[in-house]
Amino acid sequence: MTSTAAIIGGGVIGAGWAARFLLHGWNVRLFDPAPEVQARTAQVIDRARLALPGLGDVALPEAGQLSFHGLMSEAVAGADWVQESVPDRLELKQTLYQTLQDYMEPGVVLGSSTRSFTPTDLQAMSKRPEQIVVAHPVQPVYLLPLVELVGSDRNGAAVMARCVDVLEDIGMRPLQLRAEQPAHVSDRLAQALWREALWLIRDGIATTQEVDAAIRLGLGPTWAQSGPFEAARIAGAGADMARAMQAIAPELKAPWSRLTDVPDMDAALARRIAEQSEDPPGVADLAMLEDARDASLVAILRALRGRNQGAGAVLARGDARRRAEAGLASTYAEITSPEQPVPTVARAVPLDWLDYNGHMTEARYLEVFATATDQLMDLVGCDADYVASGKSFFTVETHIRHIDEVRAGAHLAVTTRVLAGAGKRMHLWHELRSGDRLLATGEHMLLHVDLETRRSCELTPVLAERLSRLAEAQATLPPPEGAGRHIGQGF
Numbered sequence: 001m002t003s004t005a006a007i008i009g010g011g012v013i014g015a016g017w018a019a020r021f022l023l024h025g026w027n028v029r030l031f032d033p034a035p036e037v038q039a040r041t042a043q044v045i046d047r048a049r050l051a052l053p054g055l056g057d058v059a060l061p062e063a064g065q066l067s068f069h070g071l072m073s074e075a076v077a078g079a080d081w082v083q084e085s086v087p088d089r090l091e092l093k094q095t096l097y098q099t100l101q102d103y104m105e106p107g108v109v110l111g112s113s114t115r116s117f118t119p120t121d122l123q124a125m126s127k128r129p130e131q132i133v134v135a136h137p138v139q140p141v142y143l144l145p146l147v148e149l150v151g152s153d154r155n156g157a158a159v160m161a162r163c164v165d166v167l168e169d170i171g172m173r174p175l176q177l178r179a180e181q182p183a184h185v186s187d188r189l190a191q192a193l194w195r196e197a198l199w200l201i202r203d204g205i206a207t208t209q210e211v212d213a214a215i216r217l218g219l220g221p222t223w224a225q226s227g228p229f230e231a232a233r234i235a236g237a238g239a240d241m242a243r244a245m246q247a248i249a250p251e252l253k254a255p256w257s258r259l260t261d262v263p264d265m266d267a268a269l270a271r272r273i274a275e276q277s278e279d280p281p282g283v284a285d286l287a288m289l290e291d292a293r294d295a296s297l298v299a300i301l302r303a304l305r306g307r308n309q310g311a312g313a314v315l316a317r318g319d320a321r322r323r324a325e326a327g328l329a330s331t332y333a334e335i336t337s338p339e340q341p342v343p344t345v346a347r348a349v350p351l352d353w354l355d356y357n358g359h360m361t362e363a364r365y366l367e368v369f370a371t372a373t374d375q376l377m378d379l380v381g382c383d384a385d386y387v388a389s390g391k392s393f394f395t396v397e398t399h400i401r402h403i404d405e406v407r408a409g410a411h412l413a414v415t416t417r418v419l420a421g422a423g424k425r426m427h428l429w430h431e432l433r434s435g436d437r438l439l440a441t442g443e444h445m446l447l448h449v450d451l452e453t454r455r456s457c458e459l460t461p462v463l464a465e466r467l468s469r470l471a472e473a474q475a476t477l478p479p480p481e482g483a484g485r486h487i488g489q490g491f
Contacts, residue, residue: 004028004078005017005018005029005081006030006075006076006081006082007021007029008031008072008083008096010032010040011040012044014083016137016140017085017141018030018041018066020170020172021081021170022063023052023063023142024060024061024170025062025064026080026081027065028065029067029069029079031071031072037068038068041066041068044142045066051297052142053347054298054348054350055302055305055350056347057371058319058322058347059322059326059412059413072100072103073102076104077103081109085113088114090122093112094122094126098125101126101127106128109131109133111135112134113135113137115136115183118134118150118152119132119133119134119154123152123154130154132155133159133163134148134150134151135147135167136148136184140290140293140294143294144311145173145314146172146173147173148175148177148186149163149167149175149177150176164176171314171315171318173311193215195263198263199261199263209277224304225304225307227310294351299351302352326346327343327346328345328346329342335470338470339473341415341417341429341474342379342415342418343414343415344430345368345414347411347412348411348412349364349407353408359405359406359407365439365440365442366398366442368412368414369400369414369440369442372428372430372442373428376416379466380421380463381462382463392449393426394447394449395446396447398444399482400440400442401442403440404437404440405439406437412432412433412434413434414432414433415430415431415433416429416430417429417474418467418474419471421459421463425447425448426444426445426459427484428444428446429480443483448463
């Protein structure tokens with residue numbers, strides 16, 4: 001049964017929450033009395049549809065249904081999660097919660113996107129304080145996985161466990177704080193950085209663009225993969241953390257920082273910042289900046305996913321959870337219909353796979369088919385442990401037919417057929433589809449190789465048996481159009 005999320009407040013944050021829930025298969029009901037809320041939300045969801053599905057290597061579930069409601073009571077009645085993202089005014093939130101709780105189910109969590117208030121603040125006037133938690137995301141909500149999860153002593157362990165389950169279900173990494181603290185963790189760190197940046201500008205040490213460059217070209221890429229503490233360990237040439245921190249301590253005592261002081265944002269400082277900054281973007285320019293931000297974030301997050309680092313590790317865990325839902329077997333025993341081509345890829349087209357024509361570039365078709373071959377190899381037993389033992393497959397011939405185009409965000413599915421698997425060879429036929437459309441076919445001939453001698457060798461008994469079973473079971477299918485036309489002529 002599909003779960004339902006109610007989003008109260010359809011600004012940038014609320015629309016981002018709506019997109020994340022929606023694209024992870026939840027139905028979403030949104031309440032916001034602003035007349036432009038539907039158009040604004042549609043823009044965010046359209047952008048999310050292009051970016052979010054392509055982050056991982058396994059397809060997201062089918063998107064839920066979005067509806068807009070003129071009454072809060074309609075939005076929250078029967079919902080499985082309620083997320084509030086109204087302006088950060090404490091009295092507004094406290095009053096709002098009293099109304100929401102009149103219509104919410106008692107066991108449903110009410111999460112607040114607040115950056116300023118603690119759960120105790122939010123719960124002060126509530127009839128059911130145990131429902132209310134802080135669930136503070138980072139923009140863009142639909143792409144970045146961090147969510148700061150904060151409860152008070154009124155929230156029991158069961159409530160907090162439920163929060164973790166829901167947030168992980170929609171691809172987020174809940175950072176559960178050990179104590180209540182205004183600004184939580186990320187905004188507290190950001191505030192410290194803002195203070196230093198403003199002093200650098202006020203003291204004439206750097207311009208706004210130079211401060212941005214220091215983050216963009218140095219600290220930002222480093223911290224994206226490791227964070228400051230792990231970066232300190234790496235910089236300490238492998239020293240344990242106690243020694244690494246002792247090495248940093250003298251620098252922290254040096255009078256480099258103005259951290260305890262806050263510069264007055266007077267007219268002179270504001271004017272200097274304005275003079276050093278570019279003109280504010282227009283609507284079209286802002287959309288281009290947001291598109292560029294999303295495309296860059298997708299590329300960074302996918303690179304981190306390949307290394308299982310930082311936010312990429314969250315994506316990898318999400319892929320692992322969704323494999324069965326996407327119809328992908330994890331072991332040979334899980335292949336339920338060996339007489340049919342085996343599903344080997346189920347994913348979406350990422351933004352960084354597009355060419356200058358706006359569709360998936362030729363090289364990515366090969367990448368998808370190579371992934372399908374790797375998946376089939378894993379299933380028959382040529383996995384990482386097998387390769388570590390000294391044997392693997394080398395691709396010796398590849399033939400691809402490009403039949404139709406596909407754009408960012410489109411779902412891709414590859415099925416793989418074993419045409420032959422005996423002796424030293426494995427012959428595979430891949431078909432790439434998006435829905436009912438055939439996009440491309442790929443044919444691979446591979447040789448089984450001894451990695452020490454770098455020469456072909458006979459298949460091991462397990463691989464030979466599994467490949468021959470699949471080939472025999474699928475031999476009753478009609479011959480694929482074009483298969484074997486050129487493959488093998490060079491042998």
